[in-house]
Amino acid sequence: xxxxxxxxxxxxxxxxxxxxxxxxxxxxxxxxxxxxxxxxxxxxxxxxxxxxxxxxxxxxxxxxxxxxxxxxxxxxxxxxxxxxxxxxxxxxxxxxxxxxxxxxxxxxxxxxxxxxxxxxxxxxxxxxxxxxxxxxxxxxxxxxxxxxxxxxxxxxxxxxxxxxxxxxxxxxxxxxxxxxxxxxxxxxxxxxxxxxxxxxxxxxxxxxxxxxxxxxxxxxxxxxxxxxxxxxxxxxxxxxxxxxxxxxxxxxxxxxxxxxxxxxxxxxxxxxxxxxxxxxxxxxxxxxxxxxxxxxxxxxxxxxxxxxxxxxxxxxxxxxxxxxxxxxxxxxxxxxxxxxxxxxxxxxxxxxxxxxxxxxxxxxxxxxxxxxxxxxxxxxxxxxxx
Numbered sequence: 001x002x003x004x005x006x007x008x009x010x011x012x013x014x015x016x017x018x019x020x021x022x023x024x025x026x027x028x029x030x031x032x033x034x035x036x037x038x039x040x041x042x043x044x045x046x047x048x049x050x051x052x053x054x055x056x057x058x059x060x061x062x063x064x065x066x067x068x069x070x071x072x073x074x075x076x077x078x079x080x081x082x083x084x085x086x087x088x089x090x091x092x093x094x095x096x097x098x099x100x101x102x103x104x105x106x107x108x109x110x111x112x113x114x115x116x117x118x119x120x121x122x123x124x125x126x127x128x129x130x131x132x133x134x135x136x137x138x139x140x141x142x143x144x145x146x147x148x149x150x151x152x153x154x155x156x157x158x159x160x161x162x163x164x165x166x167x168x169x170x171x172x173x174x175x176x177x178x179x180x181x182x183x184x185x186x187x188x189x190x191x192x193x194x195x196x197x198x199x200x201x202x203x204x205x206x207x208x209x210x211x212x213x214x215x216x217x218x219x220x221x222x223x224x225x226x227x228x229x230x231x232x233x234x235x236x237x238x239x240x241x242x243x244x245x246x247x248x249x250x251x252x253x254x255x256x257x258x259x260x261x262x263x264x265x266x267x268x269x270x271x272x273x274x275x276x277x278x279x280x281x282x283x284x285x286x287x288x289x290x291x292x293x294x295x296x297x298x299x300x301x302x303x304x305x306x307x308x309x310x311x312x313x314x315x316x317x318x319x320x321x322x323x324x325x326x327x328x329x330x331x332x333x334x335x336x337x338x339x340x341x342x343x344x345x346x347x348x349x350x351x352x353x354x355x356x357x358x359x360x361x362x363x364x365x366x367x368x369x370x371x372x373x374x375x376x377x378x379x380x381x382x383x384x385x386x
Contacts, residue, residue, distance in 0.1 A: 002032075003029050
């Protein structure tokens with residue numbers, strides 16, 4: 001049996017966990033380790049048990065990981081486990097990822113999540129509630145998890161099918177298997193965790209769209225909200241605004257009106273008087289969706305940009321500017337500070353701590369309520385793990 005641990009990591013937390021899982025697995029079976037940029041989706045077919053990991057973005061896996069899964073071949077008869085890192089809200093990612101993996105024929109034999117520091121969420125306070133994770137204890141747990149997954153895979157392959165865990169769904173599922181919200185739900189209904197945010201009105205530009213030759217948006221919609229049975233296509237009320245369709249469309253055919261997008265997504269531009277490209281290519285090298293186009297002058301950010309703002313925090317020259325910073329992250333930060341006494345994330349962490357699922361490494365008195373990431377003046381704001 002041969003194993004693979006494949007992952008995407010923005011700031012290094014998921015990479016550390018992935019490496020620890022690999023360390024645990026390779027003591028049991030031959031196992032390789034690779035990022036989604038280092039291995040092709042087709043190459044996954046050469047393995048018997050596959051671990052796929054990512055950070056949680058927008059209560060789902062990043063779009064580059066989603067595309068990786070979407071482009072994998074049929075893997076009928078093979079086994080898979082998932083893992084993730086997150087800040088305070090471990091919600092939604094396996095609800096999104098696992099069905100996509102099961103569509104490839106994979107049998108899910110396990111899953112796990114770990115806390116990580118928060119570096120590129122610009123409205124997050126700094127120091128953040130979960131900074132310091134993953135630490136040595138987390139990494140030891142990840143190594144143990146990897147060993148357990150390899151051992152379980154061997155036993156399942158030998159016929160012990162009862163070791164395949166049941167995946168709970170609905171209101172009784174663990175957080176990672178529950179959607180973050182259901183549009184129109186009543187507050188406190190217990191079916192999800194968040195008030196539905198304002199949902200941008202999307203439309204499909206039929207002059208750009210290649211349907212039915214391309215069905216990527218429909219195939220990857222977590223809640224099957226895109227209806228091409230009518231013309232023009234419509235986005236149903238079930239849409240949870242995860243933005244996967246915007247990111248994944250190869251023709252940039254899914255559009256949001258300009259007025260709404262000012263509040264919905266950071267708008268970036270590059271100051272070429274500061275930028276030292278091609279001497280420095282950090283932003284391009286670490287962009288998960290290859291969204292930064294330096295083939296034109298001035299460079300542009302494509303519509304598939306995930307909006308995670310990693311490029312902004314790692315730029316050593318401060319050359320990347322966000323023109324609507326106050327309308328996006330400033331607004332979110334102000335709302336967070338105003339509700340600090342009742343901040344929902346603090347409640348989640350307190351509950352997780354009481355259950356022994358979270359270890360606080362940053363004392364409450366050290367939380368940087370007055371120093372959000374987007375106000376940082378140091379350059380670079382974060383040194384990327386190469």
